[in-house]
Amino acid sequence: MCKNFMDKDIDPVETFEWLESINYIIRNSGVSRAKFILNRLFDKIKYLDNNFSNKKKLFDYVNSISLIDQVKYPGDIEIENNILNYVRWNAIMLVLRSTRKRLDLGGHISSYQSFSSIYEVCFNHFFKIYNKNSEDLIFFQGHSSPGIYSRSYLEGRITDFQMNNFRQEVVGGLSSYPHPYLMPNFWQFPTVSMGLGPLCSIYQAKFLKFLMNRGIKDTSNQKIYVFIGDGEMDEAESKGLINIAVREKLNNLIFIVNCNLQRLDGPVFGNGKIIDELSNLFFGVGWKVIRVIWDSNWDKLFLKDISGKLIKLVNETLDGDYQNIRSKSSDYLRNNFFGKYIETFNLVSNLSDYDLYSLNYGGHDFKKIYSAIFEAYNSVDKPSVIFFKTVKGYGLGRDIECSNDIHQIKLFDFNRLKLIRDNLSIPIDNKKLNDYLFVSFKKKSKEYDYLHFSRNKLGGYLPRRRKFFTKKIILPNKKKFIKLLGKSLNKTSTTLCFNKILNILLNDKNISYRIVPIISDGARTFGIESFFHKFGIYSSFGQNYDPEDINKLLFYKEDKKGQILQEGINELGAFASWIAASTSYSVNDIPMIPFYIHYSMFGFSRFGDLLWSAGDQCSRGFLIGGVSGKTTLNGEGLQHQDGNSHVYYSTVSNCISYDPAFSYELLVIILNNLEKMYGVDQDNFFVYISLYNEMYYMPEILNNIEDGICKGAYKFKTFVGSKSKIQLLSSGSMINSVLKAADYLSFIYDISVDVFSVTSFTELARDGSKCFRWNMLHPDCVSIIPYISSILDNSVTVACTDYVKLYAEQIRPYVLGKYYVLGTDGYGKSDSRDNLRSYFEVSYPYIILSSLNLLYIQREISIKLLFDVINKFNINVNLEKYV
Numbered sequence: 052m053c054k055n056f057m058d059k060d061i062d063p064v065e066t067f068e069w070l071e072s073i074n075y076i077i078r079n080s081g082v083s084r085a086k087f088i089l090n091r092l093f094d095k096i097k098y099l100d101n102n103f104s105n106k107k108k109l110f111d112y113v114n115s116i117s118l119i120d121q122v123k124y125p126g127d128i129e130i131e132n133n134i135l136n137y138v139r140w141n142a143i144m145l146v147l148r149s150t151r152k153r154l155d156l157g158g159h160i161s162s163y164q165s166f167s168s169i170y171e172v173c174f175n176h177f178f179k180i181y182n183k184n185s186e187d188l189i190f191f192q193g194h195s196s197p198g199i200y201s202r203s204y205l206e207g208r209i210t211d212f213q214m215n216n217f218r219q220e221v222v223g224g225l226s227s228y229p230h231p232y233l234m235p236n237f238w239q240f241p242t243v244s245m246g247l248g249p250l251c252s253i254y255q256a257k258f259l260k261f262l263m264n265r266g267i268k269d270t271s272n273q274k275i276y277v278f279i280g281d282g283e284m285d286e287a288e289s290k291g292l293i294n295i296a297v298r299e300k301l302n303n304l305i306f307i308v309n310c311n312l313q314r315l316d317g318p319v320f321g322n323g324k325i326i327d328e329l330s331n332l333f334f335g336v337g338w339k340v341i342r343v344i345w346d347s348n349w350d351k352l353f354l355k356d357i358s359g360k361l362i363k364l365v366n367e368t369l370d371g372d373y374q375n376i377r378s379k380s381s382d383y384l385r386n387n388f389f390g391k392y393i394e395t396f397n398l399v400s401n402l403s404d405y406d407l408y409s410l411n412y413g414g415h416d417f418k419k420i421y422s423a424i425f426e427a428y429n430s431v432d433k434p435s436v437i438f439f440k441t442v443k444g445y446g447l448g449r450d451i452e453c454s455n456d457i458h459q460i461k462l463f464d465f466n467r468l469k470l471i472r473d474n475l476s477i478p479i480d481n482k483k484l485n486d487y488l489f490v491s492f493k494k495k496s497k498e499y500d501y502l503h504f505s506r507n508k509l510g511g512y513l514p515r516r517r518k519f520f521t522k523k524i525i526l527p528n529k530k531k532f533i534k535l536l537g538k539s540l541n542k543t544s545t546t547l548c549f550n551k552i553l554n555i556l557l558n559d560k561n562i563s564y565r566i567v568p569i570i571s572d573g574a575r576t577f578g579i580e581s582f583f584h585k586f587g588i589y590s591s592f593g594q595n596y597d598p599e600d601i602n603k604l605l606f607y608k609e610d611k612k613g614q615i616l617q618e619g620i621n622e623l624g625a626f627a628s629w630i631a632a633s634t635s636y637s638v639n640d641i642p643m644i645p646f647y648i649h650y651s652m653f654g655f656s657r658f659g660d661l662l663w664s665a666g667d668q669c670s671r672g673f674l675i676g677g678v679s680g681k682t683t684l685n686g687e688g689l690q691h692q693d694g695n696s697h698v699y700y701s702t703v704s705n706c707i708s709y710d711p712a713f714s715y716e717l718l719v720i721i722l723n724n725l726e727k728m729y730g731v732d733q734d735n736f737f738v739y740i741s742l743y744n745e746m747y748y749m750p751e752i753l754n755n756i757e758d759g760i761c762k763g764a765y766k767f768k769t770f771v772g773s774k775s776k777i778q779l780l781s782s783g784s785m786i787n788s789v790l791k792a793a794d795y796l797s798f799i800y801d802i803s804v805d806v807f808s809v810t811s812f813t814e815l816a817r818d819g820s821k822c823f824r825w826n827m828l829h830p831d832c833v834s835i836i837p838y839i840s841s842i843l844d845n846s847v848t849v850a851c852t853d854y855v856k857l858y859a860e861q862i863r864p865y866v867l868g869k870y871y872v873l874g875t876d877g878y879g880k881s882d883s884r885d886n887l888r889s890y891f892e893v894s895y896p897y898i899i900l901s902s903l904n905l906l907y908i909q910r911e912i913s914i915k916l917l918f919d920v921i922n923k924f925n926i927n928v929n930l931e932k933y934v
Contacts, residue, residue: 067357110330112365115342118350121422126175128417130501135171136475137490141201144487149217150461156218161444161457163198165311169439172420180510181272184640190252192278193228193243200225206512231516232667239516241667244660246286251627252277253296256304258631261589264611268641277306281325282314292624296434297337299591305427306436311443312370317455321371326438339435343413343423352398360394377453381407414439446474519733520636525561526725535714539749546677546742548714550579567632567645569616571625577648577677581605587613622657633670642729651676651741652691655699666703669735671728679741680853681875682887683784692879694854700739701813708739709811710782715752716810719760745784762838763814770797770804775911777902778843780850782809789851792898815839816861837865847905851898869905896924
């Protein structure tokens with residue numbers, strides 16, 4: 052086809068006739084008929100010219116929903132706009148009042164202003180509560196929290212005191228962003244660590260389907276709304292797993308992307324079009340893509356655009372130009388935007404400056420917003436994403452709207468306040484403007500009644516959060532696990548012991564359906580592949596193929612009612628599933644008990660940010676770090692060997708971490724913490740447990756040690772000697788090296804040794820810190836002795852673990868005598884366990900040498916014994932080693 056025919060209209064009259072014909076078909080037979088005819092025409096042209104394409108680009112820069120397909124708005128726009136104006140004003144005052152205190156509290160004004168109309172439509176028409184344990188789940192954009200507080204204030208759910216103390220949580224004010232840990236009756240999902248909201252929402256939506264398909268809860272009506280900024284979509288977590296939502300057909304999931312085209316510092320994609328980029332991405336993956344770019348004032352212009360130049364103009368204008376144009380006058384818009392083509396200039400020639408100024412973006416138009424969300428709400432088999440184009444700082448004044456620094460603006464002068472007040476029709480006179488007054492509706496006013504009627508019609512007020520689940524759970528007792536409390540006849544590992552515990556829990560009729568095993572493609576590594584056949588791997592599709600091993604007894608089994616969540620090589624996704632399950636007690640009033648089993652090295656290092664989010668959401672459940680330790684996973688080397696995880700987890704205050712050595716320790720830890728999290732008290736914490744694949748004999752449980760196991764340490768064994776005394780501390784499988792060293796010290800050197808099994812150095816350190824603080828604040832009272840201080844005496848003490856020295860160093864202030872720590876600092880290596888332990892200086896000869904060295908320092912033994920050990924075990928004293 053000649054290029055001229057593509058770029059130049061040689062017969063405008065004929066073009067007009069074709070367009071009129073299409074309009075006639077649309078009016079009389081509908082859009083579907085028009086599309087059918089156009090597709091037949093395109094097919095005919097393609098048959099004649101193979102190089103012809105009926106689409107130059109995937110999307111034109113126009114609204115997805117045509118004017119004829121737009122649904123009727125169900126509400127009173129005038130009243131809703133009045134309500135919105137009050138919400139917007141109070142959101143601004145919230146930040147201004149906080150800033151006025153000059154406490155460097157910060158706050159964000161512009162984000163909510165751009166999102167405000169979208170939120171308002173949702174609050175009035177979409178966010179539903181279905182019954183006491185089912186409601187739509189909303190991931191609010193973190194930076195728009197002032198607007199959510201403001202609306203709750205108008206509803207009477209947020210007090211004046213709270214509004215006056217925004218970002219002053221120490222005195223009982225409002226949290227800066229959505230934080231369930233800080234406002235446990237209000238916020239449900241923490242979202243301001245960018246990208247985590249979109250990621251977690253996908254797996255929250257999947258978990259609702261999981262509950263539905265397994266017959267645990269009817270979640271068919273619930274929708275998940277995820278409010279995101281276009282800048283947040285830069286985060287890899289925001290879009291890295293959107294394919295999962297399509298794979299799982301999550302029609303209960305709606306992403307609402309606020310495209311105000313700006314990040315904190317400037318344009319999101321000034322040299323391109325972020326809406327186009329994201330639309331192509333989501334469409335390519337398979338999402339339902341809805342674009343709301345222009346408001347109703349543009350409809351007539353597009354209908355009049357016979358030449359097609361208006362679509363060409365909006366297609367080729369860059370986001371950076373849109374940002375610039377919005378901040379300029381109507382005259383600039385007329386000449387520098389529409390003036391690019393004579394056809395588009397003529398389109399607006401009869402529009403006044405006011406009419407031009409009124410040409411707005413679709414994200415501020417109630418009708419366009421409602422139609423888009425309505426279409427997404429009714430999606431049948433796929434997730435939906437809506438891209439709303441908005442103005443950052445909308446309504447704050449043309450001169451600062453869309454300015455690059457608007458995200459940082461926290462104070463306004465009198466003239467700015469006056470301008471905003473007038474734009475929002477707020478009834479405050481000039482004399483009181485600088486008082487930053489909040490406004491509210493009088494009872495029985497039409498806005499007051501409408502506000503509450505809308506929420507009552509939808510079931511109640513949101514956001515809301517449950518602190519506790521309502522129905523009691525019957526938890527298992529130790530009698531069911533009696534074999535794990537006795538001495539093992541064969542060598543085993545703590546990993547295999549855990550598998551036995553998990554199997555018993557999964558077969559317990561009282562809680563079996565609540566157990567959620569979660570793995571990220573490592574079941575065979577952890578020895579739980581046998582669970583596949585018995586309990587099934589959850590799949591929303593079931594199993595529509597014959598697995599390769601179908602003729603084997605324990606074949607790979609996917610099932611719509613499967614209990615195991617196998618998330619593939621995807622630690623982030625697996626942990627997001629764990630968060631959904633671990634917060635189900637609050638989200639669904641249905642407590643689930645998740646166990647996420649993973650490589651310990653690929654735990655915190657992969658999902659550390661999500662771990663903080665889990666703590667914020669008051670998660671309850673178990674994280675199982677398999678193949679732990681720096682020297683136990685001996686063949687894998689640097690990238691796989693974990694010597695750090697317990698230090699990482701110690702930074703999360705409501706995470707309790709344990710490093711058990713024996714099967715009975717593991718059992719006591721799990722049962723005790725099940726009772727604490729899911730029993731009468733319903734404590735808000737979660738548990739990290741490290742497991743090992745090293746095989747050794749397990750002893751039977753000692754008497755009266757369960758309290759010590761849970762507190763973090765207990766005396767395991769005493770080796771008799773008459774000359775001196777040493778205390779040896781260890782955790783995990785490294786205790787075998789300590790026991791070997793203790794036996795040698797006792798038998799060869801006649802030294803008495805007490806061996807302590809330390810299940811948690813972190814818990815011992817936390818207890819010591821609490822005791823020290825209490826003693827400092829109560830100098831007139833009898834001092835409280837830290838637990839570890841109470842079970843140790845002032846003998847020299849050596850600690851040895853398979854982790855970095857910092858892990859065991861935590862308790863140094865509470866150890867009474869001289870204290871030395873052996874640990875596995877540095878990068879890992881591949882070799883035999885014995886060679887690795889010698890290299891990291893945690894083998895039993897080094898434990899012996901360290902113990903004797905402390906005795907030598909105290910002048911209890913001669914230097915001869917040190918050389919005796921060095922020579923006997925060929926210890927290389929000249930070896931340089933990174934520590």
